[in-house]
C-alpha cells in the first residue's frame with residue numbers, strides 16, 4: 001500500500017479520540033462527535049436576554065432550537081443563569097447619572113452598565129420556557145455578588161473569585177467544552193476564554209449564540225477568542241446522531 005493510500009485507510013478506519021472528543025470515520029465529513037469527556041455549556045438562555053426581556057439580545061430566542069438539537073449529542077450539560085441582586089453594581093440605575101450601555105469604574109476595573117436585568121427569582125431571570133436540555137446536571141448561577149459582575153461561568157469580573165465550575169468539570173474528567181448561548185460577545189466569549197485558559201479544549205458553536213455587538217464588541221470577541229485558541233464551529237459540525 002502506498003503512503004497516501006495507507007494514510008487514507010488509517011483515517012477512514014480509525015476512531016481517534018483527542019481531548020475527549022472522538023473523531024470517527026465521519027470526521028472525514030467534518031463532524032465532531034462529543035464523547036463522555038465533553039460538556040455542553042448553555043450560557044444564560046433566560047427570558048431577560050431574549051426579545052421581550054429586560055436586556056434583549058436581537059434574535060436571542062433563535063438559539064433555543066439549535067441548542068435543543070445539539071444537546072442530544074452530549075452526555076454532560078451545564079446551564080448557567082445570570083442571577084443578580086436588586087441594585088446590582090452592573091445596573092446603570094445603581095449609579096447616579098449613568099445610563100445603560102455607558103461604562104463606569106468599579107473596584108476591579110471598567111464595567112459596562114446595563115439595564116436592570118435577571119433579578120433573582122423573577123420571571124425575567126427564568127430559563128427560556130422552550131429550552132429543552134433534560135440532561136443538564138448543573139444549573140450554575142453567577143453574578144449574585146452585589147458588587148461584582150460575572151460574565152464568565154468560571155470566574156467573576158474581579159478575576160479572583162471562582163464560581164467552582166472548572167473544579168466541577170475537572171473532577172468529572174471533562175476535557176472539552178462546547179459553549180453556546182447569550183451573548184456571544186460577553187458571557188459566551190468570557191466563558192470560552194476562561195475555559196481555554198483553565199485548560200479545556202474549547203469550542204464556540206457560533207449559530208447557537210447571538211450577540212449584543214456594542215461598539216464593535218462582537219468582532220473584537222471573535223478576534224480575541226481566535227488569538228487564544230478557542231475554536232469557532234457551527235452546529236452542523238457536530239455529529240448529532
Ligand SMILES: [Zn+2]
Nearest residue numbers: 082090118143
Ligand atoms: Zn448580568
